[in-house]
Amino acid sequence: MYRLMIVEDEQAIHRSLRKLVETSGMDIRIEGEAEDGAEALAMLEETAPDIVVTDIRMPEMDGLAFIKAAREAHPRIRFIILTGYERFDYAREALRYGVSEFLLKPVDPDQFLHTLAKLLGELAHGDSRVARQSEWLLRHQQRVKELAERLWAVDTAGAADKIREDLADYRDSAGDDLRMGRWALDLLRAVDGELARRGFGIPKAPSEEELPEREQECPAWALEACRQRIAEIKGSRNFGSRYTMGKAARYIQENCTREDLSLKDVAEWLGMSVPYLSRSFKEEIGVTFVKYLIGVRMDMAARLLRETSVQTTEAAFRVGFSDYVHFSKTFKKHFGLTPSEFRKQLSSR
The missing domain is CATH 1.10.10.60 (Homeodomain-like)
Structure with missing residues (x-):
């Protein structure tokens, strides 16, 4: 369940927001409540909210100062800003801190719930993407070791199979974040690290300057680089002698x-x-x-x-x-x- 913090010094608005959240049926609970930015900032570590609903104009520390400090320590927090017409210039300033959700007072319940649902959807999508990427990374690390074993065993066909397997998995897991050049470069550097642990040093580490201009050519580039490593391994061992x-x-x-x-x-x-x-x-x-x-x-x-x-x-x-x-x-x-x-x-x- 996701966690929400309310930072608002007007008690009537505070109570109405709490009631809206508690009766929304959404996968979220109120984890912290504060009346100004300084109090909220002190509570962040303990409450670890995913979403913060905050007013801009508050005593002690205003909403903008609070958001700036909170963002620096907890960049993943999403914010919903509450503001009045006369303070809308403050809301524009919040854009600099990555805040894009603004609600005008008095808060419209439907609009608030719609905004909350939108942020929860973004969080859920982000969490699933992070989970997919984390799971892929574990599989990728295992395949790097297996690819290094294939290279060490001068098994070109087996190495090609591992590269294709990792590429297919990366495509499925990366989604919109697909970057073939980065994948190819990271793969080779990780494999070179595994080979180095076996006592075999690559004369020249792969660099971004070596990557093909066209993204779709990167898998072939990675395979060719692995073939070169097999040739170097063969030569260093004087195989068959x-x-x-x-x-x-x-x-x-x-x-x-x-x-x-x-x-x-x-x-x-x-x-x-x-x-x-x-x-x-x-x-x-x-x-x-x-x-x-x-x-x-x-x-x-x-x-x-x-x-x-x-x-x-x-x-x-x-x-x-x-x-x-x-x-x-x-x-x-x-x-x-x-x-x-x-x-x-x-x-x-």
């Missing part, structure tokens, strides 16, 4: 004892997509991730059986197997012998 896949192989060797080690773990460590790593790893190393991991584990198990006196079950555990039967089958498939047979063969030499 034996060096990068060598790093992947070393990571597997150093972490092979983790039973849950996965291709996704390696991809996240390198900062690339799982499909890209899977394809590049096989191309550069010659075997799939799974086969390479099994090979590393089996070589480590054979070394343990050959160079130490640990039990075969302990060897299985040390190389990342919690299921000894599975370990034994894998070992035999790799070496042609079970772990026990392998150790017996070694001792018979």
